[in-house]
Amino acid sequence: MKNYILLYITIVSVFSFNGYSQKAKIISGDKKYDSYAYVDAIKTYERVAEKGYKSADMFQKLGNAYYFNSDFEKAAKWYGELYALTPDLEPEYYYRYAQSLKAIGKENQANEMLEKFSQKSGNETRAKLFKKDSNYLEVIKANSGRxxxxxxxxxxxxxxxxxxxxxxxxxxxxxxxxxxxxxxxxxxxxxxxxxxxxxxxxxxxxxxxxxxxxxxxxxxxxxxxxxxxxxxxxxxxxxxxxxxxxxxxxxxxxxxxxxxxxxxxxxxxxxxxxxxxxxxxxxxxxxxxxxxxxxxxxxxxxxxxxxxxxxxxxxxxxxxxxxxxxxxxxxxxxxxxxxxxxxxxxxxxxxxxxxxxxxxxxxxxxxxxxxxxxxxxxxxxxxxxxxxxxxxxxxxxxxxxxxxxxxxxxxxxxxxxxxxxxxTRKLICLQELSGIVTDLETSEILPGTKVSLFDNQFNSISTIITDGNGYYSFEVECGKTYNIRAEKQEYTTKEQKITIAVSNGKTTLPIALEKATCKVAIGDDLGKCFGIKMIYFDLDKSFIRTEAALDLEKILDVLNQNPTMKLDIRSHTDSRQTFKYNEALSERRAKSTVQWLIKNGIDSSRLTGKGYGETQLINKCSDGVKCTEEEHQLNRRSEFIITAL
Structure with a gap:
């Protein structure tokens, strides 16, 4: 690959040479080099160098001449002579030496020179890229064979x-x-x-x-x-x-x-x-x-x-x-x-x-x-x-x-x-990331929702509007992590992170949006306004956990904003464990929830609580019936039933 294709101009500083009997020949080579007569300059410099004369400037020019003409074996030879003569070089020469060494298969030496280049060049882009992609050979290997x-x-x-x-x-x-x-x-x-x-x-x-x-x-x-x-x-x-x-x-x-x-x-x-x-x-x-x-x-x-x-x-x-x-x-x-x-x-x-x-x-x-x-x-x-x-x-x-x-x-x-x-195989493994946007409470599909795709640094990639079926779709890269943001008027904006599988295929990500305002009546479950399905406790315990307290803070705020509202707090379990055990555990948890709200300022007259154990299962999963973990999870729930407004 030759210079006229590469589109760059080499600017060379002419250094003085003292004490060499070959000075006239070197000057002759300089003139040819500076006028881009590289083929002739190489011959002049090389004849002088082969006689044992050493000069940093001459080795630079020999290395450059071969480097610019893509003869990396000889470029590596003369850059090596330059490095041996004076290891304190301008950063660019470490880079060119490294590139030449890579070209002739000397990866370890090349990486050593790239490290020196990185140290010398500070914030230079190529140094940053080398540090970022220090395992670049593995990446290249993964991209090969296609x-x-x-x-x-x-x-x-x-x-x-x-x-x-x-x-x-x-x-x-x-x-x-x-x-x-x-x-x-x-x-x-x-x-x-x-x-x-x-x-x-x-x-x-x-x-x-x-x-x-x-x-x-x-x-x-x-x-x-x-x-x-x-x-x-x-x-x-x-x-x-x-x-x-x-x-x-x-x-x-x-x-x-x-x-x-x-x-x-x-x-x-x-x-x-x-x-x-x-x-x-x-x-x-x-x-x-x-x-x-x-x-x-x-x-x-x-x-x-x-x-x-x-x-x-x-x-x-x-x-x-x-x-x-x-x-x-x-x-x-x-x-x-x-x-x-x-x-x-x-x-x-x-x-x-x-x-x-x-x-x-x-x-x-x-x-x-x-x-x-x-x-x-x-x-x-x-x-x-x-x-x-x-x-x-x-x-x-x-x-x-x-x-x-x-x-x-x-x-x-x-x-x-x-x-x-x-x-035979595309460089980028692609998947379709798609899903349907729905109302969290009613599961109603939400057409006209703005859905945006961001990379893992939240740089915007693409934005679409869901169709009449609430459907969205993006083309994404395998193995990458993305952020999805869904926005719709009267709903709370939601962001979700998703990591795509490393092979071709399709990733489905349904999005359920909460209403920004929740209309409730006596008999409704206030927890549904916030997507609260269960107040979580440690296994066999009735102490309020940190993540449970966050949900209870939402209930607390609504009670403070509506001083006449009263709640009946109901705790439910699945059918595993004995009837008596589940009843006692759910009762303790309901009372712990009530006590947390009272401790945080709600008058006890506004709250009732009861544990129902496994008496109000919402599906078939009673004793002796084989069910999935997901089916059992539906029965483990907390409810905040409004009894007065």
Whole structure:
């Protein structure tokens, strides 16, 4: 994975070198490095270093040169030399060293460097992510084994990467056709500049014959990563800062990359224009359209970027103009590189990052886009797609679960290769969380109830209104804990916590709402106004428990508000134990309840109490009848019968 794809600019401070006979060669290497001629600079620095000369600056540049060109084995070698020479490094070098070590399978050393990075960088996002996800390899392992992957069949010995689908064609970038007259090599990579190519897709989304894309789009510089509107008439694509024969440069004389727009007219791509938020002084690239085509996502290092490159979005107005780009924020973006976004019609964003915990280099990650535009937890898609090298440009058809991605992993044909895949199991295990909202006292269904779903930190996820049957439903993730809030006029708002099972299925959560005001008459049970089914005592005891006192406080308050109200307090048991035992126990408990109210200020003349034992069972569960625990529970109850108002 090469620099022109990563969208970042390396800024190097030139340190002085004293006492080296190779000073002239090093200076020569510096010039090439600072002008991004990495391939030549590597040779110069390495020849000097192999003769035994040591310099922190030189080791930094050697490590960076290989790191930026995704040769992590050699990057680890030279970062290792740097660390051995001076272990007091800038935090970024610990991070790059760790990433390089991970890429060559040295996990323990990588984690050691990540710990040092965490200590050095303080509140840096990547450090927080490492601390939060210190067991990230276990998470990646759990997310793996979900894909069948094979070569896409369109790769060359050169770089082939990125892909989009347009009218049953796969459109991708390639550095092939090296024999063309006038085709030039790129200094950073030693390869030819990339152009766009197309390949017809068969019924199985398998690429076929390859042809070069429209000549009006392809130039003598880089073109890559297109995205198309559904009607196929508009495309956005990445190109070096080059338009109408003119090449733009930044203040350091470097040509960056921009996003361009083209329209299809008479089977030709015309009216190629750059987007208004481009600049000569920063890069924008790798555009991706939202399913409704009203938002363009892209990668950039524009002002406001948190790291080396971030993901942004910008509104596409109805008349074709654009809003102001917005950074996607620190849930998605880190101090590292985030690039190659892809938005699915299932409200998911896939992207590549080396800032989130991964296997090395760029990994592919996914996050759900919530209804309010915020993002859910970022998840590594697993070790099928991801490798110790760079993996990026993930594209999936959500109906067939087939797609493509790019990687420079070992075993490929070129520096970057396109692979096709079949996803056999979704990354996120989903369930339906549903239920019916009813009146607590009457069990009447309650249509028109507002039901809201929150995560375990009470961040809002979604809100719906119950239908005519009082029914609500949310799509939730397996194993997660959520909070449900139900609100309806004249009822007390209720919140419930629910933890979803770890496998696919359905979770049912009925919600019973209490009336905010309770209308009662003589003969009614006051306890029903508050959902009091039983005043709880310890087993075989008649002492008021803490949770029972809370319910009695509600009764106490009503009695204080209604000074003429009188209550008959009745305590009931189930049929287990002997008749005499149950009668005595219930009598003691009824009197304990009465005494608690008297102790808290209620005149004894307003209260009566009696224990009925098992004499007033409300179901079949008498002696000798086999019943469930739930059925027995119905008979164990406390009643607060209103005898006067």
């Amino acid at each position: 894909y069948k992957i094979e070569d896409a069949g369109i790769n060359s010995k050169y770089s082939d990467y990125g892909s989009a689908i347009n009218s049953n064609q796969l459109v991708f970038a390639s550095a092939r056709d090296t024999g063309s007259l006038g085709q030039r090599k790129h200094k950073w990579t030693g390869q030819y500049f990339t152009n766009l190519y197309t390949s017809d897709l068969g019924e199985e989304i398998t690429p076929g014959t390859i042809t070069k894309f429209d000549a009006t789009v392809n130039s003598k510089f880089h073109e890559s990563t297109p995205t198309f509107t559904k009607d196929g008439k508009t495309m956005y694509f990445t190109r070096n800062n080059y338009l109408d024969g003119k090449k733009g440069k930044n203040e350091n004389k470097i040509t960056l990359i921009k996003i361009y727009k083209a329209t299809l007219a008479e089977n030709k791509w015309t009216n190629i224009t750059e987007l208004p938020f481009n600049s000569n002084n920063y890069s924008t690239g790798h555009p991706a359209l939202s399913p409704d085509e009203k938002t363009l996502y892209f990668a950039s290092d524009m002002p406001g970027t948190l790291g080396q490159s971030d993901l942004f979005k910008v509104k596409i107005n109805e008349e074709g103009s654009f809003g102001t780009p917005e950074n996607l924020g620190n849930t998605i973006n880190t101090e590292g590189k985030e690039t190659f976004p892809n938005i699915t019609d299932e409200n998911e964003i896939y992207f590549a990052s080396d800032g989130h915990p991964g296997l090395g280099g760029l990994d592919v990650f996914m996050s759900k886009i919530n209804s309010d535009g915020t993002f859910g937890e970022v998840q590594n898609v697993g070790s099928d797609i991801n490798s110790p090298k760079d993996d990026f440009a993930y594209l999936i058809d959500t109906k067939s679960r087939k797609g493509f991605f790019t990687s420079n992993r070992d075993g490929g044909q070129g520096s970057d290769d396109i692979y096709k895949f079949l996803e």
